[in-house]
Each structure stands twice: as structure tokens, then as C-alpha cells.
Amino acid sequence: MAQLAFFWVSFARPFARFCGHMPAGSDPIPRAHAPLAQGFVWTALAAALSAGFGAAALLALLLGFELPLADWWLPLVQVHGFAQAFGWLGLFIMGVSLYFVPRFSGTPLRWPALQQAIWVLTGAAMLGRLTGQLWLSGEPGNGAGAGVLGLAGLAGGLAVLCYLLLLASALRRAPRHQAITQVKPFLLTALCGWLLAGALGTGAALRAALRGEALLEAPWHRLSLDLFAALVLLPVAFAFSLRTFPLYLRLAPARWPVRPFALFYLAACALDFLPPLLWPGATGLTVQGLGKALKGGALLVFVWNLDLLLRRKLPWTAEQELPSQPRRFHPPTRPGMPDYGEFGHFERLLQAAYLCLALAGLLELWNGIAALRGTDPPWVPDALRHLYLAGFGTLLLLGMAPRMIPGFVGRRRVAHPWLVDLSGGLGLAAALSRVAPVALAPFLPEAYPALATWSSYLFGVSGGLGWLAVACLALNLGATLAAPRAGEKAA
Numbered sequence: 001m002a003q004l005a006f007f008w009v010s011f012a013r014p015f016a017r018f019c020g021h022m023p024a025g026s027d028p029i030p031r032a033h034a035p036l037a038q039g040f041v042w043t044a045l046a047a048a049l050s051a052g053f054g055a056a057a058l059l060a061l062l063l064g065f066e067l068p069l070a071d072w073w074l075p076l077v078q079v080h081g082f083a084q085a086f087g088w089l090g091l092f093i094m095g096v097s098l099y100f101v102p103r104f105s106g107t108p109l110r111w112p113a114l115q116q117a118i119w120v121l122t123g124a125a126m127l128g129r130l131t132g133q134l135w136l137s138g139e140p141g142n143g144a145g146a147g148v149l150g151l152a153g154l155a156g157g158l159a160v161l162c163y164l165l166l167l168a169s170a171l172r173r174a175p176r177h178q179a180i181t182q183v184k185p186f187l188l189t190a191l192c193g194w195l196l197a198g199a200l201g202t203g204a205a206l207r208a209a210l211r212g213e214a215l216l217e218a219p220w221h222r223l224s225l226d227l228f229a230a231l232v233l234l235p236v237a238f239a240f241s242l243r244t245f246p247l248y249l250r251l252a253p254a255r256w257p258v259r260p261f262a263l264f265y266l267a268a269c270a271l272d273f274l275p276p277l278l279w280p281g282a283t284g285l286t287v288q289g290l291g292k293a294l295k296g297g298a299l300l301v302f303v304w305n306l307d308l309l310l311r312r313k314l315p316w317t318a319e320q321e322l323p324s325q326p327r328r329f330h331p332p333t334r335p336g337m338p339d340y341g342e343f344g345h346f347e348r349l350l351q352a353a354y355l356c357l358a359l360a361g362l363l364e365l366w367n368g369i370a371a372l373r374g375t376d377p378p379w380v381p382d383a384l385r386h387l388y389l390a391g392f393g394t395l396l397l398l399g400m401a402p403r404m405i406p407g408f409v410g411r412r413r414v415a416h417p418w419l420v421d422l423s424g425g426l427g428l429a430a431a432l433s434r435v436a437p438v439a440l441a442p443f444l445p446e447a448y449p450a451l452a453t454w455s456s457y458l459f460g461v462s463g464g465l466g467w468l469a470v471a472c473l474a475l476n477l478g479a480t481l482a483a484p485r486a487g488e489k490a491a
């Protein structure tokens, strides 16, 4: 009976309402905002510590120290990419957006219970991909392994559909004048990105399952992950940075044409992704070069306008008269910041993340210009992909999670601010040691072979460093949640 009720609340009722089979009024919109579904946070951390950074640690160690690679190596690479993008970054994005967007738009989530279904299904997809792909790598054609992989593909696709249903309903009902309007084009881009990346990922997993193969078709699998980075991660990060950084970092409010910029960014991405599919060959590559150059330029324009790195503009507080601080109860706030240091130096992680994004923009622009001139792009896709995902995405998350999650769950601070700094240092070291050896490999002078060897060892430890960074975040969030809520006395 309980399962039936869960199914009704989670799937059947929203679906019936969405398709118009349930009369309006039979499913009233909740009046209060839903609390954060903590399952998103814990499943994201579990995905990162196992198939994400856990697998990365193993993969990099084998590659960097030139140890033998087994049959499961390539399938594990694919599982790692999927778990990092859709699990680690994706689940955080889902959880935070389902918390924030209804609050920005002033309309509570229509079916809050659906949130549980989303993180459970995504967690099942991670587990299924890991088990199914590794099983099939040992026994190609094994029916049970193929079944697990197929079910994992379906679970991932269904999770994305449920998320889209929930978020689209919140966005559709958002009044025009609300704080969401300026960043809405980014959120709509992200909805399209989820749909495309999710559909491609599901399709590729189902196809591999039907063939009984451990490996998904590489071009479609990679396209799904690259679409996730360009159309989900970046637009969502842009939207949340514009809305929250003035509050968290006292940046100036966005007074530049954000909506036209969002359309320009989308057009640049279309030029980057579509031409090789529409016109394979030289023409497609040249038009793609134009897309890459425009996208790289757009990223640099965004970083410049956000003003996090250079701080050229006056903070929004310069225009306000703030009440004097209650010195009896608190120490003074940090210079230029609204907090007392109770979230660690999270701003350094955000700056490091945007530095990675600026670098990615520069390299993308460089590659684009090279393609337009008909020469080979100097920067390899793997280095750029990790600059976006391990550099920008992961550092942003390692900085934003300790700043936001305590407030979402009624705590005023993180349990250990020093762990935020430690995870930041480890995360930055992981990103640099993951990206630099691959990006710089073609440029290392052959006269010094020791440089190549040490660079390879650096790569070999990068996954372990990333794992430690996430472990610090998990420990810190666990201890923060174990602390009493603001206003409650410890037992």
C-alpha cells in the first residue's frame, strides 16, 4: 500500500496533471516551499567518492605509472565520465535548482515528493552503469549484465524526465517581474541541455545493452557529456553566480545585457555542436571553429562582466546604508565580505573556478581560430573537458556547497571552516595535475625525458587528490548536519 501511495505521489499524479487528465484543483499547489531533499547531496557525494573520483584515482594511477590496463579500463572510463557529470555535478545542480528556483520565482514546487524519485533513480542509474558495464567487460553478451545496463539507461532517462517536469512547472508559473526573469534564458537552455544530454546517454546505454556490449558508442556517449558541460553546467552556473554572488561576495548586481548574452552563448554552442553532425568534413570543421571561437569569447566576456576576479565595480552595498553591525554578538565581518569566516575561504574556490573558466575560454578561442585557419587545434579535447568539469565545475561546487547547504538545512555555519580551505587546495591541485600534464604533453621538450616522466606521475596522483577533496566536503557537511540547528540547544 505504501509503495502504491509513493508511486501515485511520485509519478502517476504529476504525469496525469501534466497530460491534463486530472482536473485543476484536485492537485492544489503547496503553499510552503519544500525543504532541501538531502538525498541529492548524499547521492552526489557517494557517486563522486565511488564511480567518479574513486574510479578516476584508479584510472589515473594505472595510466600515470604505466601499469597494465585490463579489459575493464575503457568501460570504467565511460562509467567515470557518466558518474562525474550526471552524478557528482548533475545531482547537486538538480538539488540546488529545485531548492532555489521556486524561491526565486515565489512559486513552491508543485510535486515535492517527486524529488525523492529523482535522486533514487539517478543513484540506481550510477550503480547500474557501474555493475552492467563492468560485468559485460568480463562476459560480453551476458544477458543479466545487459539487462542491468539497459535498466540503468532507463532509470537515468526517467530521472531526467521527472526533474524536467518539476523544474519546468516551476518556471512556467514564475511571474515576469520576479528575480528569475534576468536569468531565465540560462535556465531554459539548461532544460534543453538536460533533455538532449539525457536522451543521448539513455539511447547509447540502451543500444549497448541490446548488443550485449560493455562499451557505449563513443561519439554519442561523449557528445552527451560535452552537451551536459556546455548546455547544463555552464548556463546553470551562470544563472546562480549572477543571482547569488552579489549576496555571498558583495559583488555588483548584473547591470549588463544578460539576456542577449544568453542567446549569443546558445547560438555559439549551436555552431560548435551542430556543424560536424550536419556537414561531416572540412566545411563542418570550419563552421565549428567559428562556434568555438565565439563560445570562447563569450566565456571571457562573462568572466569579465561577473567581475569576481578583478573587482572593477563597486559592491552593491556602496549604494545602500547598511545598519551598523551588532558588535556585542559577532566579530566584525571579513573585509569586503558579508560573513565572519564561518564558511571558510569559500570565495577562493569560486575565484579558482572562474580562473579555470577564463582559461578554458582562452583555449577554446585559440582552438577555434586554429580551425578557421585550417590548422590542427593545439589543445586536446580531454584537457579542455577536464578544465570545464574538474576545474570549473568541481571547484565551483566545492566552494558553493559549504556556503549554501548549511543555510538550506537551518545551520548558520559549517562545522569545520578549515576543511573548506583544505578541500579547495586539494581540488585545485587535482584539477591542475589532471589538466596540465595532458594539455602540455605535446609541448614538452624531447631533450628532457625526465619532465615527461614526472608529468606522468603528477597525472597519476591527480585522481587521489580529487577524491580527498570530495572526502573533506563530505566530512564537513556530515558534521554540519550533525550539529544542532540554529536556535536549538545541543543535547
Ligand code: HEM
Pocket (backbone or CB within 6 Å): 056, 057, 059, 060, 063, 077, 078, 079, 080, 081, 082, 084, 085, 088, 089, 221, 222, 225, 382, 385, 386, 389, 390, 393, 394, 430, 431, 434, 462, 463, 464, 466
Ligand atoms: C582530477 C581527477 C580526475 C581524473 C584523474 C580523471 C581521469 C580521467 C581519465 C583517465 C579519463 C579517460 C581519458 C581518456 O579517454 O583518455 C577521463 C575521462 C573523463 N572524465 Fe575524468 N578525471 C578526473 C576528474 C573528472 C571530473 C571532476 C569530471 C566531471 C565532473 C570528469 C569527467 C570526465 C569525462 C566526461 C570523461 C570522458 C569519458 C569518456 O570518454 O567516456 N573527470 N577522466
